[in-house]
Amino acid sequence: MHFKSLLKKNTMSIIFFWCCIALIFKMGDFSAYYTRYFSSDVILNWFWAAPLSLASAQLVGRAVAPGLFRVQVLSRRMVIVGMNKQGLALARKVELAPYAGTAFLGFFEDRSVDRISRQERYRVLGKIENLTAYVKKHRVQSVYLSLPMTAQPRILEILDSLKDTTCSIYFVPDMFITDLIQGRSQSLCGVDVISVCDTPFRGFRDFLKRGSDIVFSTLILLMIFPLLLLIAVVVKATSPGPVIFRQRRYGLDGEQIVVYKFRTMVVTEDGGTVKQATKNDSRITPVGAFLRKSSLDELPQFINVLQGRMSIVGPRPHAVAHNEMYRTLIKGYMVRHKVRPGITGWAQVNGLRGETDKLEKMQARVDFDLDYLRKWSLLLDMIIILKTIRLVFKDTAAY
Incomplete structure (x- = not known):
């Protein structure tokens, strides 16, 4: 009933406004003599065909739009x-x-x-x-x-x-x-x-964040492509196993995603129990130690950014096993998943990069992640990126 009344109202509006257009056209014709440029048959057909086309298009649009909307937009x-x-x-x-x-x-x-x-x-x-x-x-x-x-x-x-x-x-x-x-x-x-x-990325902010991620990740991947190939060859030549390490992490809204990294260990753990890397960890390969120290092992994650699974700046994603453990120990832990995880983040540039061997360290990391959600701006993202570049050359916390 609601749809029929709305359709009737819109149809009457089309008829009313078209009558106004016809009246204006007729009044203008007395002074400008526009009709001498068109035959009378063309003008008459236009008067009835145009409003009929508008009404038909509206009818078809209202019938088709809900289906298209359900296909394109997830409620x-x-x-x-x-x-x-x-x-x-x-x-x-x-x-x-x-x-x-x-x-x-x-x-x-x-x-x-x-x-x-x-x-x-x-x-x-x-x-x-x-x-x-x-x-x-x-x-x-x-x-x-x-x-x-x-x-x-x-x-x-x-x-x-x-x-x-x-x-x-x-x-x-x-x-x-x-x-x-x-x-x-x-x-x-x-x-x-x-x-x-709530997430800071609604409306134009979401467009701004995602647009900057696409532009920067595309440019960076084009610039570092030779370096990616070189690292891949070195990793493959120095230790047995895959070049790319794939691990399940929690992404936006807590959905599981697959994150890419260059393999830096002799193992590729992705089960219910994942041990964090520690200082002088015997699982880390010689090349892997350099890659982790310089953060070069994270470079494949720019592909994750281009895919829309990650962002350049955001809370660092943790292994699923770590998430399930810390969500029971730290209040508000899962709130950090209201944004896409990042290659670098506010916590990392504030001295919380590397192993979180104590609960207090993870609590501090989560506090910085939530602070990032409260304060987000494109300028803050740029500051974090610049601090990350500086941190790569002098950081001693990563291993």
Whole structure:
């Protein structure tokens, strides 16, 4: 019914504006005599064919566009915590906006079914205590908290539990909280929300970040191509095994990616247990020691950047086994995956490169990664790149 009324309204608008155009054309004809350049048949056919074509194109476009949109755009899965007036209003507006790129999965609500009116009884996914488990299992990208300010202790508890996920968190309605990551006011389908934990790369910022990655990685790969070939030959000639070491890491939104490096060890570990490289590690080949010291082993990751799996600057990706260990030990560890991992990062240029043999070192690295998310700018990326170049020539932490 909504589609039919909208189509009728748009068709009437086309007819009305076309009548206005015809009237203007006729009035202009008295003074300019434009009709002497065209036959009467051409003008008459134009008067009926043009509006009919516009109406037909609109009809076809509205029929085809939803399918094309679903093919080209992956909807972000969202849930709402709190089935109150604001939460219900947001849910209705999202459901009436098929082109918003958001798929509403349902509510989390602590009230019993008897306390929810019949009009509100739909898509209750569970109690709030089950929220984090559901977000992890179904890979929910956005969580909207529609809770009153009087529930502040409960809200803080929810935020703490969601720090072990990569979802973006928003408040509905407006409220203030500290420790925001890219906190800003925005709108979803006409409803104002405040982001609490979000990626800095939305809209033009995402275009700017990805565009700079493509341009710089392409130029760098063209310049270092002879060096890549030389290193590949040396690695292959000095030790048995593959030239490129492939390892699974966590990328954007916690999705697993494959990262490329020149092989620097006699082993290629990528299982449930991965031992970090240590000083005087017997697994490191003689050539590998030089490659790791000079960071030349990281050069193939510019291919990962071009593929869109990584960025030139961002939190360094850790082995999957390390991620699963540290996410249980460090609060907010998984938040660092709200951006693409980088070849170099804010933590690395602040003295946290190399082995993290103590939990405090990894905690400090995560703190710098989250600080990068809060402060990101293209200028900051350039500063990190320049510091990385300087660090390569005098760093003693990598081995």
